[in-house]
Amino acid sequence: MNDMTETHLAPTGASDTPAVESGARVRTIANAVLRAPFTARTWKEITYLIAAFVLGGLAAGWGWIAGSGGLLAALTIVGIPLPAVLLLAGRYWAKVYRELSRRLLDTPVAEPRPFAPRPGLFGFLRDAFADIPSWRALLFLFLQVIVGIVGGWSLFVGAFVAVMLAISPIIWQFFPSIDNAGRRSLIQFNAFYADNWLSVLVFCVLGVLGLFAVPWVARALCLLHRLLTVLLLGPTEGDQRVTRLRESRQAAVDDATATLARVERDLHDGTQNRLVTIAMTLGRAEERAATGADTGALISDARASAKEALTELRDLVRGIHPPALDLGLGPALETLAARSSIPVELRVNLLQRPGPAVEAIAYFAVAELLTNVVKHAHAERAWVSVLSDNRGAITVTVRDNGIGGVLPPGHSTGGSGLAGLATRASAVDGTLTVHSPTGGPTVVTLVLPVNDPR
Structure with a gap:
C-alpha cells in the first residue's frame, strides 16, 4: 500500500512544479502591470516624453528658421559662416537630450569627441562641415521631430481618452451631450455613445485597462528614444578608438615615467650607496697599506x-628588460617558473614570436601574478599557459588553486597591481579579465596582440 501511494504521489508532485512556476510567473506579471502606473520610472518616462514633445516642436521651428535663414545668408559673403555655426548648434541640442536621457531615462551617454577646428576661417569652415557628431545630431533632431511629436501626441491623446472613459459614469450621469437622435455621448467629441449603464460600465472598464496600458506604451516609446540617443548622440566607434588610443598612450607615458623614477631611486638608494661604500673602504685600505698595516679585511669587505x-x-636590469627574453617568451617564462617557490606548470604554444613590447608585457604580467599567488593566494600550485591563435592574438592565463576573492581591476577597493597590468595591456589594445570566486580558483586572463598595434 505504501509503495502504491509513493508511486501515485511522485508524478503528481512533478506535474505540480510547472503549474507552480506558471502561477508565480502570472503573479509577477500581474504585479508589474498593476504597479506600473505608480512607479517612479513611469512618471520619469512620461516627463521625458512631455519634454521630448516640447523640444520636438522647438526643434522643428528652429530647423525651419535655421535652414531657410542659413541658405539665404549663405548667398552673401558675410553670411557664409552662418550655416557652419547652425550646423555646430546641433551639438548643443545633443547635449540637452543626453542630459534628459541621463536624468529621466537613467541612460547615460558619453559625449563625442570635442570640436577642435584648425586655425583660420577656412580651417573652421572645413572642419565644421566635416564634423560627423554635428550631422548625427541634426539627423537625431529630424527623427525627434517625428518620434517626439507624433509619438508624444498619440500617447497624450490615448491617455486623455482612457481617462475620459474611466470617469465615463460621472460624465454620462451629470454632463451628458445629447445629439439629434437623442443619444447620450460620453465625451463632447461624440466619439462614444451609451444608452444604458451596462454600456457605460463597459467603457469605464476599457478606460481603466487603458490607463494601466499607458505606462507600457510610454516605456516602448522611451525605448525608441534611448535607442536613437545611444546610436546618434554617443561617440562613434572611431571616436572610441581614438579615446582608447589616447588613454593607452597616456598610460604608456605614465608607466615609462614610473619606471624611470624607480630606476633612478634604485640606483640612488642602492647601487650608488654600495659604490660609495666600496670607495670609502678602498680609501681606508690605501691608508693602512701606506702605514704597513693589514688591509685584508678591508679588501674583503x-x-x-x-x-x-x-x-x-x-x-x-632584469626589471627593465630581462635577459631571458632575448631567447624568447617561452624560455623567459621557464626561468620564472623555475624560480617560483610553489610548483608551476607551464604550457607555451606560440605560432609566431610576439613583438618586443608584447613579450615584455606578458613576461612582467606573469611575474607579478605569480608573485601575488605566492604572497596572497595561499595556493599549492599554479598553472601558466601562453597560447596564440590565427587571428593575431595571444592569450596568457595564470590559474591557481588558492582561496580566491581577488577583486577585478577598476574595483573601488581593489588593489593597484591588477589595475597596473590592465593599464599596460590597454597600451597595446589588450584586455585583462579576472575570475576569482570566493574559495577559488583564481583565473587571470590576458589577451594581447601578437605585435604592438602602435
Whole structure:
C-alpha cells in the first residue's frame, strides 16, 4: 500500500512544479502591470516624453528658421559662416537630450569627441562641415521631430481618452451631450455613445485597462528614444578608438615615467650607496697599506660590497628588460617558473614570436601574478599557459588553486597591481579579465596582440 501511494504521489508532485512556476510567473506579471502606473520610472518616462514633445516642436521651428535663414545668408559673403555655426548648434541640442536621457531615462551617454577646428576661417569652415557628431545630431533632431511629436501626441491623446472613459459614469450621469437622435455621448467629441449603464460600465472598464496600458506604451516609446540617443548622440566607434588610443598612450607615458623614477631611486638608494661604500673602504685600505698595516679585511669587505652591487645591477636590469627574453617568451617564462617557490606548470604554444613590447608585457604580467599567488593566494600550485591563435592574438592565463576573492581591476577597493597590468595591456589594445570566486580558483586572463598595434 505504501509503495502504491509513493508511486501515485511522485508524478503528481512533478506535474505540480510547472503549474507552480506558471502561477508565480502570472503573479509577477500581474504585479508589474498593476504597479506600473505608480512607479517612479513611469512618471520619469512620461516627463521625458512631455519634454521630448516640447523640444520636438522647438526643434522643428528652429530647423525651419535655421535652414531657410542659413541658405539665404549663405548667398552673401558675410553670411557664409552662418550655416557652419547652425550646423555646430546641433551639438548643443545633443547635449540637452543626453542630459534628459541621463536624468529621466537613467541612460547615460558619453559625449563625442570635442570640436577642435584648425586655425583660420577656412580651417573652421572645413572642419565644421566635416564634423560627423554635428550631422548625427541634426539627423537625431529630424527623427525627434517625428518620434517626439507624433509619438508624444498619440500617447497624450490615448491617455486623455482612457481617462475620459474611466470617469465615463460621472460624465454620462451629470454632463451628458445629447445629439439629434437623442443619444447620450460620453465625451463632447461624440466619439462614444451609451444608452444604458451596462454600456457605460463597459467603457469605464476599457478606460481603466487603458490607463494601466499607458505606462507600457510610454516605456516602448522611451525605448525608441534611448535607442536613437545611444546610436546618434554617443561617440562613434572611431571616436572610441581614438579615446582608447589616447588613454593607452597616456598610460604608456605614465608607466615609462614610473619606471624611470624607480630606476633612478634604485640606483640612488642602492647601487650608488654600495659604490660609495666600496670607495670609502678602498680609501681606508690605501691608508693602512701606506702605514704597513693589514688591509685584508678591508679588501674583503670591498669585494663583498662589489658583488652585492653587481647583484643589484643585475636585478635592476632584469626589471627593465630581462635577459631571458632575448631567447624568447617561452624560455623567459621557464626561468620564472623555475624560480617560483610553489610548483608551476607551464604550457607555451606560440605560432609566431610576439613583438618586443608584447613579450615584455606578458613576461612582467606573469611575474607579478605569480608573485601575488605566492604572497596572497595561499595556493599549492599554479598553472601558466601562453597560447596564440590565427587571428593575431595571444592569450596568457595564470590559474591557481588558492582561496580566491581577488577583486577585478577598476574595483573601488581593489588593489593597484591588477589595475597596473590592465593599464599596460590597454597600451597595446589588450584586455585583462579576472575570475576569482570566493574559495577559488583564481583565473587571470590576458589577451594581447601578437605585435604592438602602435
